[in-house]
Amino acid sequence: MSNHGHLWLPFTQMAAFSFEERTFVRGEGCELIDARGRRLFDAISSVWTTIHGHGHPHIVEAIARQAAKLDHATALGAANPPAVALAERLGALTGLECAFFSGDGASAVEAALKIALQYWRNVGQPARTRFAHLTHAYHGDTAAAMSVSDIALFKERFAPLLFETLPYEALPETLERHDLAAVIVEPRVQAAAGMLIVPEDAYAPLRVARNRPLVIVDEIATGFGRTGPMFAFTALGLEPDLVCLGKGITGGTLALSATLAREYIYAAFLGEHREGRHLFHGHSYAANPIACAGALASLEVFDREHTLAHVAELDLALQPLMERVREHALVREVRRIGLMCAIELRAQEIDAGAAVSPAWRIADELYRRGQFTRPLGDAIQLVPPPAAARTELESFTYALLDALDAVLGSA
Template identity: 45%
Template sequence: MITKAPGGNAGLIARDLSVLWHPCTQMHDHESLPPVPVASAEGAWLTDFDGRRYFDGISSWWTCLFGHRHPAIVEAIGAQLGRLDHVLLAGFSHEPAVALAERLLAMAPPGLSRVFYADNGSSAVEVALKMSVHAWRNRGQKRSRFVALTGGYHGETLGALSVTDLGLYREPYRPLLVEPLWANSPDAYQAEPGESAAQVAARRLDELDALLGRHAGEVAAVIVEPLVQCAGGMRMHHPDWLAGLRRLCDRHEVHLIADEIAVGFGRTGTLFACEQAAITPDFLCLSKGITGGFLPLAAVLTTATVYEAFYDHWRSGKAFLHSHSYTGNPIACAAALASCALFDDGTVLARIDALGRQLGAALEPLRGHPNVADVRRTGLIAAVEVVADAGSRRPFPPQERRGRRLHAHALAHGVLLRPLGDVVYFMPPYCSTEAEIDAMVAVAAGGIETMVA
């Protein structure tokens, strides 16, 4: 059922452009490519006000894990609405917040025992960064530096942006940011000629070891996106590197913050990416898919050791005085509980594995393309690195913005894809069918031709 707006797409676009300021957008771009007004959504599909349908190839910014309007989550939200809408979480509690914390701790890698809620990914990262510094301080150590990875992305509030390596996003605010210590990404795509992925990873760990050694006593935490650095271009690394990173953090006694905001809840083929390296971070940041894409919510899971560093009489001044008004909102927690429950029957991870393989196989023919430098995949995330020349890996000049051509081509063919620069990536919902995956890749392959033409 499509809710028709007076004037269809054109009517809503006109209203939109006279009042809205869209996120992550140069509004001038809408003169050539207006925003797509979405009237309704179901499963993996969005429908606009003219009745055109779009396959959501990126799960609406990686949030709608099970597709749109999954009936179990819709029902859970409805039931919660009939009981409790919202209550502050300071000095008050409610069942969905407690039940979700219990569930998240049961699902997460072993050794995490406390849950602190926030309401978006960037805020979760802020919480983890602040908690880490504050935990050290409460133990009498003044540590105020973070180690961040090149190509990493952790959000756009000032703390999260500080540990984010996206020049365009960072540059205007540089004077306001806390400069981290930068370590090179273990991304295998960065290999020297003849170097294996394992060799790159080992080299990167040696560099990091030396960096942590040089800054002993200064570093509070290393922050990482486990297995896939998403917004930085879907750069992927081997779980062994992650295991090595955990060992280094232990050896140098610094916290490890695992930002699984994009990769958590099955996206990499396991419930959490950290599982593939058999590690437990000191902080696990979750958001995006946590509610199945229905409502904003975030959670930071941490250890008893961190929690105990704050637990004292009020006079000690050790409390973690951080809050957001909608922290642990009951309706969002109810949605998250319903979304987590969808993993219970044990079929979802198998489905992700099957869809991932299908995606990988569909992309395989692109490997030999003269403008494709790399095709990579982890679980149900895949990326195609489009360049001017595959042999030398020479990129197109960024100002040519060729990725936009693919975006426009895909929309014209009923698919939502949104390349990161010239990296064309896919993160379809878990409810996708094999045929939909193939059709999406076929559209992307046509789009790549428009990019390189």
Template identity: 35%
Template sequence: MAHEFDTATLRKYDSDYVWHPFTQMSEWESADNLVITRGEGSYLIDSDGNRYLDGVAAIWTNVHGHCKKEINEAIKAQVDRLEHSTLLGLASEQAAVLAKRLVEILPDGLCKVFYSDNGSTAMEIAVKMAFQYQMLTGQRERTRFISFANAYHGDTVGAMSVGGIDLYHEVYSPLLFPTIKAPSPYCYRCTLCEERDSSTCGMLCLQELERLMESHAHELAGLVIEPLVQGAGGMIVQPPGFLKGVRELCDRFGVLMLADEVAVGFGRTGAMFACQKEGVTPDIMALSKGISAGYLPLAVTVTTKRVYDAFLGSYAEMKTFFHGHTFTGNSIACAAALASLDLFASERLLESLPQKIAYISERLQGLAGLPHVGDVRQEGMIGGIELVRDKESREPYHWEERVGVQVCLEARKHGLFLRPLGNIIVVFPPLSISMEELKILMDGIEASIVAITE
């Protein structure tokens, strides 16, 4: 039986008992924070009945809007049949069907699906899988990984090890295994050149990556990359051809390519998967967030037959991939994912995106002229607006000033919920957002930036 509480009570319970992620709790506990109780389409609704357009898609997960009828019904139907069994010693109907459906739409060659429950675990699996593959194929010297500056792959120890954001990872450095860091094509603050030209920046980064791979190829188990966009690193968009160039270097030096599509998969870039935009098939791919349309924890790590076959052998050979999670292949989460894939088809969601993508681009270019907008970046339905103290010198705001946070708080006056990355305002709405709602979102973002920075 559901219980109803007033806003003050809910805030007290939250403040007294909940420890929030990525949050300084001493500040949180003294604030009048929003308590969300319902969702409807592109909107979140708080305990006082106020509506907020969800500009970050429930932290990059929501695809079809909140409380989508078809997904609700699929979940309810599955609850009445089976909540969960296990993939340890049993097959599962929903997990088997979802795996087949995924393989049908994944980049060509990815054909085996390993289930887990979030992006961090999907990447942890990818790293362990690549490492063990090298051991099983007799390449025992290949124990290291190459990854990119500004990368974020999750918060478990292995995923942090291949990350590259000091703010999140530095304190844990004694726990992490060392990796080789390649520069990311962050043209706006590129350390390799003075030009603000993304093609030049990408070319120089590929050249430096080639040098690193040539020097270390004999010891590399794999290369880890967020295809097309580095998310938590600041919505850093890679120039066209960069991903394809990385794939070619991996092929040349015999290095497994691990693609982290946790944030960019399932239509977010305008294609079903980011790798497909450049005709790239990674050796291993991690997927989560949008896979269940923002409903339930679910993730997969998918790989090629070549990688999978290396783990086959007799029981005595000990080639088994000894990894698993309690709720691996959960039936209810898989049912939600299947309903989401059905909606992609029935609502022709991908076909609706070009108009929305073009509108976001138009509005971002308009924002680029504001005095304290240093850079705007976009890939598909992803946008990033970098706020700076001085446009000419590119001097950033100090993170302690929390200008990004102030803009997002101001946006609530315009009926928006936003969550910044430092002083970068993130544009990441549900894919199903209407053109009218998209205008409300971009108008509110513009007004909020102007109110705080001018």
């Protein structure tokens, strides 16, 4: 395979990319197996998607069964049983009764923003058109999701596509504005910004805001147990009007996302067809039956394997492991909530060598030690699948300490 192949990868400099070095051909449990037969612990859950490990038999079987029965049928004006069942199950889990399905996380965010806009129009407040978001926010790479994000690196090339937002720091005053449609927040941790931990009091103004503008919680990275509870917003006392889910929703097997809404939002879209109150938004593969069947099977595995209890055990196990990492001379700080960890390096003390950056040098060293991760700026991330074994977290930690020692020794 050449560097100038036909496949174009996201967030990847293809001129420096080696298909031989980085092609995964199999997944087994929490490991990925590359084309050279090397086994790697998937220390980032394939960017926060994998939950029960790769190729979990219960999910694989559910997907295969559904594919043989009904692979796809449009959701534009037609329902299917797995989508109906999943909407009900997510409603029971979150308290938000209605589910609108899309594909990727950014699509769920786009849908949430458009639902908010059309909601205010439908209830006779069309002036509510503006959005506010947290500092350092990240909600995805499509145009509206980028607009409500705050990481310059991801936005700066695309300014002509973006709209202006209102400052979150001005809350609670901003909440009083009659042009504010919604406030969107990541709960507790901002993953893409480097697992930044949001102080709990940042959410305080939103606890009283329900339906005044709408409050949108983006659980795409944090949902399905990664911070400890099934959903992070439940630990914050928030009662969001809309919740976005993605990534782990299918256990990390298929592209599916959901925008959950409270019943009063949904009700504002009901009326005679000619009134045009129904939601003017949707995608070809919305509510795909195979993906919904995979998601239902993943939720069954949560119950059968007591996944959240296992997450609590891993959370405890990580405490002393991350303490040891924190003490290393090349580590500036460790940020962690549940299974979402960022190890911020003293990057200026690490020679990047031939690597893209100091953190990439460490990530490359980790790859050689059977650990697959991807830096976030100057931080190494550890976001293991909730199904990971305690011993896998120990192996990652020892490999990281060894990689850091090797780099320190070579300085």
